[in-house]
Amino acid sequence: MNRALNFHRSLIIFGIPLLIIGVMILITKSPIFIINQKSLSIGITFDLLLTVPFVYFLLIRKTKVPKISIISFLIIGMVVCYVIIPPKNQYYLNLFKTWIFPVLELSILSYVIYNLTKAIKRYKSNRNKSVDFFTALKNTCLEILPKGAVNPVVMEIAVLYYGFIYWKKRKLNENEFSYHKNSGTISLLTAIICIIAIETVVFHILLSKWNTPTAWILTFLSIYSGIQIFGFIKSMFKRPISIENNKLFLRYGIMNETIINLTDIDSIEVSSKDIELDKVTRKLSFLGELESHNIVIRLKEENTLIGLYGIKRTYKNLVLHIDNKIEFKNQIMYALENRT
Incomplete structure (x- = not known):
């Protein structure tokens, strides 16, 4: 019953603004628009940029939908307006893009x-x-x-x-543990950045002889990839694994993370033996088998590992690398024995 009600409500909230946008598109395809192109272009522009977001706001004002989501329909309206309105009649659209939209972004x-x-x-x-x-x-x-x-x-x-x-050195507390010093991951990712840099220069020179815009697009994508990897590396220094309030916060930079209640731990083992990874057994590292491990945590029930862009995967056994593996295990065992 609740699902049906929520679906009906969502249909109204998103359906009415989309219906208005659809009507505007149909008007531009009609003979009336050809006859009154200038005046109708002004009206359609204002409807797409002002009326649609305002109607959406009225529909969500008493709901839990974030008010900032109005910007989504504003962007949709701008794109549709740019596509359906003839360039010679985009004066007000250009004004909006130049003066109002940047203010909204800021x-x-x-x-x-x-x-x-x-x-x-x-x-x-x-x-x-x-x-x-x-x-x-x-x-x-x-x-x-x-x-x-x-x-x-x-x-x-x-x-x-x-x-x-964030360049300030991150000092570890007694309940925090690093995982990047001895795993070899930093060296591997740094090497990948160097390879990307070399290939970017070579491919840019070669592609620019064939198609300059394509060369610059691929160069930009390569630089962007390098920036992301650099951010991943730095996040590993700043987001240590920690034990707090009877919970184990396992983090692998901003790439992977999971929270385990200490009472859910069935066993914890210091081991570097090869282990088969599957839907039950996973690695905290996003590199999988490319990175070594020295800790195996087995749980009493399934938990969730959250990866890049919120991708979720379940696991019951988790393998990971901890620089100070003995102290890590001892603190967990101590916390389990003295939990309140």
């Missing part, structure tokens, strides 16, 4: 930063919790962004933050 960015700052302050106010930027960022974006936009936005901001903003 406002949204400021709103995200403001809410993120508040979230981090809430973390700092609780002395029992360590401040984790990535977690705070996700929680903030979940509150203010449409669900489908959260993971891409979080990942892009996190890559820039860890790669180019």
Whole structure:
């Protein structure tokens, strides 16, 4: 019953604005539009840029749908307007793109930063919790962004933050553990960046002789890939594994993470023996078998591993690398024996 009601409500919320957009498109295909092209172009432009977002706002104002999702219909309206309105009649669309839309973008960015700052302050106010930027960022974006936009936005901001903003050395607390010093992952990813850099230069020179725009597009994609990998590397230094409040927070930079209740652990073993990976047994590292491991955690029941862009996979056994493996195991065993 609730599913049917939610589907009906969603159909109304998204269906009415989309119906208006559809009507606008049909008008531009009619003979009336050809006769009154200039005046109708102005009306359709204002409907797509103002009426549609306003109608959507009225439909969601008393729901839990984030108000910031209005920007989605604004962007859709801009794209449709650009496609269906003749270039000579896009004066008001160009004004909107030049003066109003950039202001909206800055406002949204400021709103995200403001809410993120508040979230981090809430973390700092609780002395029992360590401040984790990535977690705070996700929680903030979940509150203010449409669900489908959260993971891409979080990942892009996190890559820039860890790669180019957060340079301060991260000191580990007694309950925190590093996992990058002896695993060889940093060397492997650094080598990949170097390979990308060399190939980018070579392919750019070769492709520019054939097609310059294509050469620059592929160069940009290669640079973007290198930036992401660099952000991944830096995040491994800044997001240690930790044991807090009877929970084990397992993080592999911003690439993979999972939370395990200590009471759900069936056994923990210090072992570097080869282990077959499948749907039951997974590695915390996104590199899989390319990275060595020295810890095997077996659970009493299934848990969820969250990967890049929010991809979820279940597991019951998890293998990982910890630099100080003995202390890691001892702290977990001690916490299990003395849990309240």
